[in-house]
Amino acid sequence: MRVWFNRWFSTAYHLITLMRAGAPDGTVFVGSSPNPHMLYRLVCDEWEEEPALPPGEEYAAFALRFCREHAIDVFFPRHALTELARHRDAFRAQGTILATGAAEMMALLDEKAAAYEFFAARMPALVPPYRVAHSYEEFVAAYEELRPLCARVCYKLTQDEGARTFRVIDDRIAEAGAVWSKPGTKLTWEMAQKIMRGYDFSVPFLLMPYLDGREISADCMETAAGPIVIPRFKTDHRYSEVCFDADIMALCTEVMQHLQIDVPINIQLRSDGTRYFLLEVNPRMSGGLQLSCLASGINVPAIALSRLVGTELPWAYPEHGGVRRVANLETPQLLEG
Known part of the structure; x- marks a missing residue:
């Protein structure tokens, strides 16, 4: 092979x-x-x-x-x-x-606004408030509509990979004395307006409240023995935590049922402090899948290859669930605790 x-x-x-x-x-x-x-x-x-x-x-x-x-x-x-x-x-x-997956579903997930529209019709509680801007004027109007609903607004292109265009509008980074602030992907509203005035909007922007709670990167795959769902909670830059939370697993399973994709996918969720919302679905193996495999003992890539050629490899969740921490290193290491 x-x-x-x-x-x-x-x-x-x-x-x-x-x-x-x-x-x-x-x-x-x-x-x-x-x-x-x-x-x-x-x-x-x-x-x-x-x-x-x-x-x-x-x-x-x-x-x-x-x-x-x-x-x-x-x-x-x-x-x-x-x-x-x-x-x-x-x-x-x-x-x-x-x-x-099927071409129609790949195209849907490739366009973030279309994906939100799809899930808003099927799992409305999963979709945060959002606006789509096709022009500078729509961008300004969208920001002004969303700003009263949240502390900060964020945006990205509706077609993006790896969060390359993701930005958070945060005027605090320009406050006097903000010497400890790390701008990173943050910019002020004035800066955002200047940038958008020079953009042609050939690809629209999606705007939504910035969710400042915990983020989950769930690695998932359908199998003959049932769906694999490995929720990887992002904590900081040093490590993540795999936790087999029943509610999150049920949520991801429902997402998978609507998508009907028979290869590994990655479902990204983030909390506003009270509940989780969908960020996006990547219809491929994620960049951090090896962390989920290491922490769970489930070899998703091998299972995926075998399924595609007609063989089902056995798999099982760890007998003792709990929280399994895994280091965010290029060569991952399982941590104690």
């Missing part, structure tokens, strides 16, 4: 290592990226430097050709995920299993 990872995050190093541990002997892992120095190259059996193509039709044609020429059996895409999902039948016709 030959498995391809295209243009992933560096944490694919851990995903491939986990997948290899449960894969049949002789499985070959092929990696590719325009960057020849990607960390996951170290755990691939074969490596190809791919062209720096944008995620469109040209890249889909490249990927189909790559799978033919390298006899790829299973393809786990990250780059161009939505575009590639539209070609699932073409990959299958030439003998490659594409590890994505």
Whole structure:
């Protein structure tokens, strides 16, 4: 069996290592990226430097050709995920299993406003107040509508990955004497207006209250034995806590039922201090999945690969649930306690 990872995050190093541990002997892992120095190259059996193509039709044609020429059996895409999902039948016709959900669902989740609209119709309590801005005037109006509802407003593009455009509007960072403030992704309302006046809004912005409670990154997957749900509570930059909270697991299970995606997904939730709201759903293995696997003992990448080729690997939650802390390191370590 030959498995391809295209243009992933560096944490694919851990995903491939986990997948290899449960894969049949002789499985070959092929990696590719325009960057020849990607960390996951170290755990691939074969490596190809791919062209720096944008995620469109040209890249889909490249990927189909790559799978033919390298006899790829299973393809786990990250780059161009939505575009590639539209070609699932073409990959299958030439003998490659594409590890994505249906194209329509991939496109829905790729557009954050559309995803919120989808869940607002099915799980309204899960969706925070939000506005979508298609122009500078709509951006200002959205901020003015949301500001009375919360301490701070945040925004991001409706099409974003890795929170690259996420910002929090916080005028406190410019107060006299705020020398200990760490702006990071924060900016003042004046700065936000200046930036937005120069933006063409070809991709709209989504605005919502900034939720300052705990964040959960839940790694999930449907299996024949039932859904896997591993809620990973983010605490600080040093470690996370995996806690098998029954309410959170039930919430994530309901989300999965609406999506009907048969590959690993990541559900991100955040609290306002009283209840949890949906941030987004990533329809792929998360960058921190190895942390969930380490803390739970459930090898999600290996289970996913086996399911795609028709074999169900056994799995079980830890006998003693509790809270399992795991260090947020590039090479994770399980902590005591």
